[in-house]
Amino acid sequence: MGGGIGGLLTGVKVSGLCDVDVFEEHHLVGYPKHCTGLISGKVLNFLGCGAGEFVLNTFNNYTLTHTSIPNRELRLKFRDTISLVDRPNIERYLSDVFQSRGGSLYLSLKAVAIDASNTCLIFEDGTIRKYDLIVVAEGAKAALTKSLGMCSNSTYLVGMQSIIRANNDLDSPHVIFGCDISYEFFGWVVPIDSKQVLVGLADRYVDYPKLNYLIKSYLSRRLGINDLVVKEVFGGLIPTSTPCRQALRNIIGVGDAVFVTKPISGGGIYSITNQVRVLEESLRRGGTDYASKMYLRGLLNLLTTLKIQHLLRNLVINKFGSLSNFVMKLIESEVNEVTLLDYDKYILNPLDLNNLLKSLRALLT
Numbered sequence: 032m033g034g035g036i037g038g039l040l041t042g043v044k045v046s047g048l049c050d051v052d053v054f055e056e057h058h059l060v061g062y063p064k065h066c067t068g069l070i071s072g073k074v075l076n077f078l079g080c081g082a083g084e085f086v087l088n089t090f091n092n093y094t095l096t097h098t099s100i101p102n103r104e105l106r107l108k109f110r111d112t113i114s115l116v117d118r119p120n121i122e123r124y125l126s127d128v129f130q131s132r133g134g135s136l137y138l139s140l141k142a143v144a145i146d147a148s149n150t151c152l153i154f155e156d157g158t159i160r161k162y163d164l165i166v167v168a169e170g171a172k173a174a175l176t177k178s179l180g181m182c183s184n185s186t187y188l189v190g191m192q193s194i195i196r197a198n199n200d201l202d203s204p205h206v207i208f209g210c211d212i213s214y215e216f217f218g219w220v221v222p223i224d225s226k227q228v229l230v231g232l233a234d235r236y237v238d239y240p241k242l243n244y245l246i247k248s249y250l251s252r253r254l255g256i257n258d259l260v261v262k263e264v265f266g267g268l269i270p271t272s273t274p275c276r277q278a279l280r281n282i283i284g285v286g287d288a289v290f291v292t293k294p295i296s297g298g299g300i301y302s303i304t305n306q307v308r309v310l311e312e313s314l315r316r317g318g319t320d321y322a323s324k325m326y327l328r329g330l331l332n333l334l335t336t337l338k339i340q341h342l343l344r345n346l347v348i349n350k351f352g353s354l355s356n357f358v359m360k361l362i363e364s365e366v367n368e369v370t371l372l373d374y375d376k377y378i379l380n381p382l383d384l385n386n387l388l389k390s391l392r393a394l395l396t
């Protein structure tokens with residue numbers, strides 16, 4: 032249930048194993064647009080070979096900056112190639128593949144409740160459908176997972192971005208820290224091509240004047256990108272809570288509906304690919320009756336990785352006051368380049384980790 036990336040990818044991967052219906056409340060998939068679309072090579076591969084057609088740009092590093100030390104920066108390099116994908120078109124592609132494999136996609140149909148004891152979906156028009164397994168992929172608002180008691184204590188950031196037409200020669204994304212940009216998170220500038228950039232930020236509270244300040248202060252003044260035209264503005268919620276209960280009887284949550292976003296970057300597609308892989312394997316091995324038990328066992332790795340990332344984020348915030356202060360300290364230190372061996376798990380090159388710890392120790396003593 033939910034025709035976003037979580038629901039559609041589930042449909043694509045399990046439609047050969049059982050009959051699958053996907054229900055989407057909007058009249059089309061990929062709507063409303065909210066995501067930046069930065070994903071690792073592993074995640075892109077899992078989306079299927081046709082997804083490569085919707086890669087808009089690729090990167091091997093990000094530039095991290097802090098507005099209080101404008102002349103210095105930290106280069107975050109990746110072993111993997113990171114792709115910027117066209118999210119709405121990825122969803123259209125997944126919906127085509129899903130339907131070509133025999134799956135049924137129902138548009139403009141909203142599920143309003145789930146009867147967990149009977150594994151039934153109840154729709155706005157009063158119809159009730161019974162299933163062997165219900166996958167709830169309703170996105171960040173998590174209304175149904177909350178109503179089932181699977182999730183509570185939700186905290187969110189609001190992400191807002193704009194596509195800007197502007198000539199630019201940026202070859203990689205910039206990630207901008209500083210409390211004038213965001214208290215709790217950061218801003219970003221991602222080159223789509225030489226004529227367009229995507230500018231965004233996330234924070235507990237975001238409005239257009241804040242986004243406009245980022246455009247003026249960073250894009251124009253700092254990067255010298257002028258003569259720009261704001262083409263469109265869009266955004267959405269980013270769950271920041273720890274993952275909640277992933278399954279209840281034969282009901283499984285996938286994606287933002289069960290808060291599996293990465294707490295440091297806000298990325299959610301990596302976790303979805305993991306959840307869908309585990310579900311596919313558990314269905315292959317055991318049939319739908321056992322899906323939740325096998326599924327939960329299979330998810331241990333992902334959930335542990337996410338919990339460690341939450342722990343790291345909390346440690347950093349406790350020690351430095353904010354993510355932004357931590358990055359400022361890093362940029363102030365002698366370290367000006369760090370390589371991530373795994374973009375999704377934040378695994379650092381051991382040599383870089385050593386240098387980083389040494390510099391931080393010096394800064395803290």
Ligand SMILES: Cc1cc2nc3c(=O)[nH]c(=O)nc-3n(C[C@H](O)[C@H](O)[C@H](O)COP(=O)(O)OP(=O)(O)OC[C@H]3O[C@@H](n4cnc5c(N)ncnc54)[C@H](O)[C@@H]3O)c2cc1C
Nearest residue numbers: 033035037056066067068069142170190286287298299300
């Ligand atoms: C500003 C921003 C930038 C981001 N950038 C990145 C990024 O660069 N990389 C990354 O990996 N992640 C990113 N994310 C996170 C990523 O977009 C999400 O993790 C991902 O979209 C979650 O997919 P989903 O299928 O769980 O939910 P969604 O994509 O929200 O899809 C849920 C779908 O369910 C439908 N639906 C909801 N309720 C019902 C109902 N009751 N009945 C029927 N249909 C329903 C909705 O209409 C929607 O189509 C970003 C998020 C934001 C907000």
